[in-house]
Amino acid sequence: MTATSHPLTSQNWPIAVCMHGFAPVAADGTRLHDATAETWDGVFGQIERLGFTAVEIADSHIRPSELDPARRAELKQIATAHGVELISVHVQRQSVIEPGKGEQNLAYAHRAIDAAAELGMSVFSTGLHQPFSEAQRKALWFWTAPGPVDPDDAETRALAVRRLRELGEHAASVGLPMALEMYEDTYLGTADSAVRLIEEIGLDNVGLNPDIGNLVRLHRPIEDWREMHEKTLPYANYWHVKNYIRDEAGDGSWQTAVPTSMELGLINYRAMVARAVEIGFRGPFLMEQYGGDSLGVCATNRDYLRTLLPDVAEA
Amino acid sequence: MTATSHPLTSQNWPIAVCMHGFAPVAADGTRLHDATAETWDGVFGQIERLGFTAVEIADSHIRPSELDPARRAELKQIATAHGVELISVHVQRQSVIEPGKGEQNLAYAHRAIDAAAELGMSVFSTGLHQPFSEAQRKALWFWTAPGPVDPDDAETRALAVRRLRELGEHAASVGLPMALEMYEDTYLGTADSAVRLIEEIGLDNVGLNPDIGNLVRLHRPIEDWREMHEKTLPYANYWHVKNYIRDEAGDGSWQTAVPTSMELGLINYRAMVARAVEIGFRGPFLMEQYGGDSLGVCATNRDYLRTLLPDVAEA
């Protein structure tokens, strides 16, 4: 993109909606992945009515690479009919170092990249988080229960770097940026480790998704959100944004956090978005919200986010 | 109502405001029940300015049946002058099985039904909750302290069924639906028990007020809010809606919940309202909010709720 052709503005900056507001499996047991074109049309119709023009395909809901070519074309066609761009596919809880499943997940991620390219997406998005533990599945909010932890082990870390680099090279070969989501207890779980991982991978098209909302909601001591952003925003190429209110006992005996709107939560997105744009962030945003009316809050957040973006951003 | 005469739309669907935002007793000790026409006019003027066209008369504030006929007519006339419909009377904390007061409460409820009919109301609303305990009166939020508990006793339950059926028959005879509010520690305190109670009563005009906000705010383990709605919405004929944020310790050692807007809370009303309408709910909504600016949040919630309703609902 050149500076003169399509400058980003507060009104055209890509802002996608997540799919948390849609059921991955219908009451009759049909997966959204296998649903009829009519059901998909309903989903995209709702996205359109909420005023969204882009969506992130979560692979918990639809796996583009696992659709046959005709169905993949159908997905694209339905989205387009509703004016909705398929901005990214988010391959989640399919870690390339998941014990016993790493190679299988790696192969799947390669297929996901090809499908993303075929669908004309803008970003390939993934991370190192693994499937929920039993305790996480039972919890009101999964982040309050312990989940899998990446080992403090140089060899495993090196394997993660190698496989993610392999995916990054593949993404680059089809013209896609690759964004790695920050997530607790993975090599992307602290600002320092996440930045180091990007540097170890060492590819221009591989950056961070500084989803620090994932970290400020934890029921444990957390890093300062300003410092985490300051360290990670220079590496950001895609951004899951969401916010939480948070309180902590003065003596550290408890922490509480629940989802709220971007404006009302702990993270000052007015300042963080300004800072990101100042240092060159030009990637798409993804509106994410857990619990309650995810779609409604995402739409509210989108309108709010547009007021934070610059009238025109230099390319 | 026939499908062609007055179809419900997102704009005309009855949405009433609760009276929590008004003081039941003035600073000078006068009960709102006994207040001058001028005071009542102020209340309805405020309701009108907030854009509401319907109110639920809470009997904590005004007891229509205990007004003399002239005052009752005055109430109706003042409401009408402000374009406000008296959509229901909510007889609360007057359980027909309250120990020592059951018969008295039953007689009062009968009078309340007659008054509701005389005032042209759309619903008679009540439940099985009893007066606050001393601990509840002292608590910041009454639901954090223990209150009365309906006995696990078939005879008392049968008495509740018998008396509620008697009220339901009375309501039917004057053309009114009767709605029973879900409330913890009563026979209407779990989804299963509430549904069973409606079936035991066995009258077409008696349904549930699936006020599941009452349950998700409790400082104890709770049922899943989706499952509770799925079970109870088929029986709903009136709906108190309100929302809470909620957090729980991962180890179950504490729960916290506080009132917030319908959009920002735990319950996904976008999905629940769609589901209710899908399976035939056509009853009125009542906006309820505890704490803070109840009236303001109710108005905010009403505007939000209208965006969730279908353009036109088949009758």
Place this chain on the structure above:
Amino acid sequence: MTATSHPLTSQNWPIAVCMHGFAPVAADGTRLHDATAETWDGVFGQIERLGFTAVEIADSHIRPSELDPARRAELKQIATAHGVELISVHVQRQSVIEPGKGEQNLAYAHRAIDAAAELGMSVFSTGLHQPFSEAQRKALWFWTAPGPVDPDDAETRALAVRRLRELGEHAASVGLPMALEMYEDTYLGTADSAVRLIEEIGLDNVGLNPDIGNLVRLHRPIEDWREMHEKTLPYANYWHVKNYIRDEAGDGSWQTAVPTSMELGLINYRAMVARAVEIGFRGPFLMEQYGGDSLGVCATNRDYLRTLLPDVAEA
């Protein structure tokens, strides 16, 4: 002001924004106090874009009395160019009874009053709170950790009264009201003590800033917010407004509170603002918000507050 000249209306009532949304020190270490005119212009530009026409100068950010006259004039000129009134200076954490620093703080407060008058401000605002303790500096929210406590000692209290009276007389001599902010663990920390302090000072131009948001956020048992307002509003001449959600364990074992919007929090500002205006409050409001997007929430709150104000207030 006479009743006929400039009656206060919901649209012209002075509502200022706090400076919490601006960094007191830039990334390069420059204090905002010492920043270039260009930086100041950026701050006031942002205030203007948010739709604010007044600001409270927090002395944590800029100390008008410690600027040389040319810089002070520059501050005023930049503010005016953006249509922003410098409504008050808030001298904070500079208690006139801070051990070992009382006289120095007193002298500084005198200079601050002169600077406020020179800048044409409407209120001189201060209080008795002292610098943060180490624990407060480390806490996520400073109010969850213990801070300095005014001694239960008649002599120290008398000294506070004497020095505040001296400041009040100075303020009166330059035509300024002086507002004392309610703050926990100071002589302004309970409704009764705060009211008594104002009466002990005994000057017409010295009143309260009933910032009861400071008190409802504490992790300890609190006074009833309605009663606190009822006692203190008659003495109010300036009002920091902000709101918090709050929950308490039924057994008193914990309390939690976090910032939220004025509409969604514990305090019913609809009722409190109406009550204040009813008993004669005509002072400016200051929008305050900690955490998250302070500026954005302040703007949201301002728009909300205007809906609570009377169309026209009798002077």
